[in-house]
Amino acid sequence: xxxxxxxxxxxxxxxxxxxxxxxxxxxxxxxxRGLEAIALTDHGFELSMGIPREKLASMLRDIEIAREDAGIxxxxxxxxxxxxxxxxxxxxxxxxxxxxxxxxxxxxxxRARNPTEIARDYLMRATNAIExxxxxxxxxxxxxxxxxxxxxxxxxxxxxxxLAAGHEVAMEINIKYRTPDEEFLRLCLREGVxxxxxxDAHTPGEVGRVDWAxxxxxxxxxxxxxxxxxxxLR
Ligand SMILES: [Zn+2]
Ligand SMILES: [Zn+2]
Numbered sequence: 001x002x003x004x005x006x007x008x009x010x011x012x013x014x015x016x017x018x019x020x021x022x023x024x025x026x027x028x029x030x031x032x033r034g035l036e037a038i039a040l041t042d043h044g045f046e047l048s049m050g051i052p053r054e055k056l057a058s059m060l061r062d063i064e065i066a067r068e069d070a071g072i073x074x075x076x077x078x079x080x081x082x083x084x085x086x087x088x089x090x091x092x093x094x095x096x097x098x099x100x101x102x103x104x105x106x107x108x109x110x111r112a113r114n115p116t117e118i119a120r121d122y123l124m125r126a127t128n129a130i131e132x133x134x135x136x137x138x139x140x141x142x143x144x145x146x147x148x149x150x151x152x153x154x155x156x157x158x159x160x161x162x163l164a165a166g167h168e169v170a171m172e173i174n175i176k177y178r179t180p181d182e183e184f185l186r187l188c189l190r191e192g193v194x195x196x197x198x199x200d201a202h203t204p205g206e207v208g209r210v211d212w213a214x215x216x217x218x219x220x221x222x223x224x225x226x227x228x229x230x231x232x233l234r
Pocket of ligand 2: 011079
């Protein structure tokens with residue numbers, strides 16, 4: 001059977017953080033592109049461009065309204081940021097309980113040293129985040145100004161992927177940064193880690209432009225059940 005492209009976009013930003021558009025227009029764009037589902041996932045509370053804590057209720061209300069009008073699945077999410085080497089994230093349990101989907105990513109590391117040390121710092125923070133927090137998708141994996149996975153040992157990457165599998169954390173194919181590489185994704189599929197797709201769109205024009213990810217999934221021989229989409233469809 002040929003690969004059935006499941007079109008969804010689980011990583012988008014709006015005016016609530018550093019996006020350029022409203023929730024309503026992002027959802028409209030997703031529908032126009034024929035997506036099955038979209039997640040609105042503005043940055044967490046601690047980043048300077050993140051959503052202010054006191055605006056969470058208003059964001060959830062906007063998403064609820066957009067959902068009522070939409071003919072597709074609309075998820076309320078946040079892209080939480082890992083804030084320290086212990087893997088602490090900037091969205092607490094009380095806030096994350098109000099969300100349909102929680103993404104986690106790394107936008108900040110310790111002081112820059114050589115590429116191997118940067119990559120190991122990244123891996124430690126990501127590992128600790130998975131061990132200490134419940135979340136759905138680790139996004140733009142191993143991307144920090146450039147792709148870090150080649151600076152890590154294959155066995156360390158394998159341990160990381162097995163950890164993600166054990167904690168049911170999916171890995172994202174990120175279209176903005178074109179990461180991770182196919183070797184890493186193949187490892188994910190082998191170890192039973194589900195895959196997500198995210199454009200990281202900051203404008204309606206970018207929403208749902210997932211063709212690159214679909215090409216990757218086709219080459220990997222991924223099946224629909226390898227994606228996290230179905231567990232979020234109602
Ligand atoms: Zn990000
Ligand atoms: Zn993002």
